[in-house]
Amino acid sequence: MSRIYNFIRYLYFVLGTKGLIGLFLRMGMLVRRFDLSGNKMKKAILEIEQIGKKYKYESALITPAVILKRHRNFLRHLSDETLEFAIHGYEHRDFKPLSLDEQTVQIKKAQDLYKELGVPAYGFRAPYLSLNSYTTEAVRKNNFLWESHEAMIWNGFSNYSLSKFRHFMANAIHQLYNPFDAQKNIGIPRLQDGVVCIPVTLPDDEILIDRLGIKDLNRIENIWTEILKKIIHRGDIFVLQLHPERFAICRKAMEGLLKKASSPKQNIWVTGMREVAEWWKEKSQFKLTFQNVSRKKYQVHCKCTDRATVLCRNFCSETSQAPFYRDYHLIEEREFYIKSENLKPCIGVHPRCSKTLRNFLEDEGFPYEVSDLNSKCSIFLEEYETFARKDEMTLLSRIEENPNPIVRYWLWPNETRSAFVTTHDLDCLTLTDFLLKAFEK
């Protein structure tokens, strides 16, 4: 009886918000994607898991604690397979209006339920990507390894009606997710108070299919492939978001992306969210030290793990160097010499520069030295008393235009150029879940 009651409540809700035609369209869409048994969604989840096995990585299944509890018999054993579970709220509820305490309590409650059900979870994504300035702190207070709700949105796709996309970008998307414009911002993980914040790449399946109404499935694959190319060019991370309820529609596009990303020619790290976060923490411990051994020579010592990728630019070294990315070359050795006229091959940062600048240099793998002497290092930064996301691309260009030698760690391990992961927000499994979600239950 309660299922029927919930269904009637939902009908009234949609009728009130979307009108009669909206109600019929919504009903058609719902019945195509969900059923009362959850079999359609279970099939999609099992297929996502199988694709992970095929391409040797763990997809992230990000689900509210109440959904895990409701379907524990089906979901619980999957956490032993090639799927990583992550928390998506206690129930699927908007985090934006919540205070720090309210968010901490919500996340803790969800974490306790996951623990009770015996499902390990290292990551968190806010429902609706609805973070506010307290979210990372609430995540940190609950000791998560990673979070992923900061959105990077791409646009400007060829062969696509741009006006529709621009219109969409200008309106709904900014109210919904507050994303960064991926054209102008760097999309890499960030270590923030011990939590690795991994951005999610948009447009996802929901924007392309439900909001923009794209019906041609090849177009979806083409759009995602264009994004992949741009991300490889920059060395960023592609965090695909594909809801299991649209998996049947987007399966071909996701497999197409995985095929491209896995090709040895592309040299992309196809991996899982937990692996990315663990790598980012590992990388944060790496050090580079420089010793002036003669007037024209520096000895460089790398304190890092075996899978670190060490790069250099603008110097003549006696060691082997292979071109890697732009004019960066790869160095295999962990101790080597650099010819340099009295300049340490690192970045000098004036003490008055913002902490945000230093955090960014650390995330990017650049060694820096805080000093007010501007003549010691290959490049000296002094004007960044404030430093924001919008300044990052300009700073990287400035470093790349500098003619002096620079050594750094690359963003990704084992000499890979960029990274690719797939994440799947499982908001509902059955039609009943969907109705309950509409009432934040």
Ligand SMILES: [Zn+2]
């Ligand atoms: Zn969700």
